[in-house]
Amino acid sequence: MTVDSKVRQSSPAVRSKRLGSLRRRLNMDWQLYLIILLPLIWLIVFQYIPMYGAQIAFRKFQATKGIVGSDWVGLANFAKFFQSYNFKKVIVNTLAVSFYDLIVGFPFPIILALLLNNCLRPRFKKITQIVTYMPYFISTVVMVGMIIQFTSPKVGIINFARQAMGLSAIDFMAIPGYFRHIYVWTNIWQGSGWNAIIYLSALAAIDPGLHEAAMIDGASRWKRMIHVDIPGIFPTITVLLILRAGQIMNVGFEKMFLMQNPLNLDASEIISTYVYKQGLAAAAPDFSYASSIGLFNSVINLILICTVNYVSNKLSETSLW
């Protein structure tokens, strides 16, 4: 048998057939490039050209001279940002809201997933799941509209309730002290149900044999949750935590910007909204200054995600790439 196969392998007819198939495969692989060509062009134009254009952060941009033609000023734009009196405010606001959101918001989907997983009433479980993920489909604009409507001192339900209890109405959106709480807790309201889906599927993937073994050993349901379910979803938790931690400096523009009003600006001005205001909304837009702030933010993000990933790779051998 082995001799036979050896003979076959070396027979010229087979070899030429193999070469033919290899050649055909190479022809086919050329098609793969043809297929990916359009997405690749898109990627280069809309992702890599802006990266190249980010060099205006080091120049004094003048529209007539173009990106490459404008004068090189080195780190002057960055220095201007570090020295501006807004620097501390936007950095502190960005980090504060981000850490608050991470620390308080992260556990909620996990808790919800565990509760759903331990619920023994299938219909109640299903309805709760459907209801809790519904808010995910609400757009940011509508979400902020809801917040404004609910907290309105004149027609908001919260203030109607306060008045019914004999308390005076409060204009929550006008007080910087409330801003972060409103931002984070509405995020939790909107995202917990949806974010629980991934933990639920991780919980479903746990080997039922582990639960059976624990039951035979006399473990209560609480003990099983602590010693079987949570260790089972721990890798998922780690990966999602890395992803979130890498996004610490990346607070979404939309919700923040929409929630801003002149009265709460002390708490609500963050890096991305500041970039927009300096660059596009200003009466005399300073493109170079604005993009230096954006670039500063992007670089910090890049360093953060690489660091977090490196540390987690060393500690738990969980890595994004």
Place this chain on the structure above:
Amino acid sequence: MTKVPTSQISDVQKKQKIQRSLNDRVFTVVNDFLLLLFFLIVLYPLIYILSSSFSSPKAVSTGQVFLWPVDLSLRGFEAVFEYKAVVSGFANTIFYTLVGTCINIVMTLMAGYPLSRRTMPGRRVLMFLFTFTMIFSGGLIPSYLLISSMGMINTRAVMLIPVALNVYNVIICRTFLENTIPEELVEAAQIDGCSHIRFVIQMVLPLSKAILAVLVLYYALGHWNAYFQAFIYLTDRNKFPLQIILRDILVLNSVSDIIADPQLYKARQGMADLLKYSLIVVSSAPFMIAYPFVAKHFVKGVMIGSVKG
């Protein structure tokens, strides 16, 4: 296992067993109570909005609505569809969503399929080019300058072309195809002389229904809720998508042409608030209603797609 007579179970064991079942019962009650709490907290604002939207303007502005609709009326919904800007916003958003999602799906498959084939030379380099954009970007201003130099500002194309691809979705798609389309299947098709393009159309598409459901939902929802792109690049009112109109009404509180008579201020204020609730319902309902129907595909697709994403 042989059945042990009750008399042979020791008292200690019996006690343990009772203790355990009591523990478990307490656990069940606490668990369901907390879940009910979650359920009610999420549900209440939704119910409140729905009830308000079906109430009369007066009931809304004087705070009579707490749980159920008061003075059942459809005035709010009538106002929504009489509002010209809202109607044109809807039409534009439907256009952007339909065309945009088609472009997205084609582009995502065109990127995802080649990246999923292990035999493709240079796959790692291409993969890096794609993933790198997830962790680093040039920023808002350079993108704005690019779009403006391409002459795309204030065109409908700006709502479709710069967002033609989402790299995160490409990775999901690639992972799915890598796991569901075995290399042997591709080879077998190639030996029979089937080209990659034909293979994608005849083999990959029918096998990827789950991931297509996920991608369509992600992309369509993205277009439906998109606000940033239009906010930055569009200035023409008749090109505005729904979300920009919603921002004017819900966030900036500028309701202009509902009631022309300025003397009816009170009625007008009530109408404006009612309009907001009805608008929230009308703009958010489509996806909320559609999702339960695709949920089964969806969870499956998310699970397969996210393995080692």
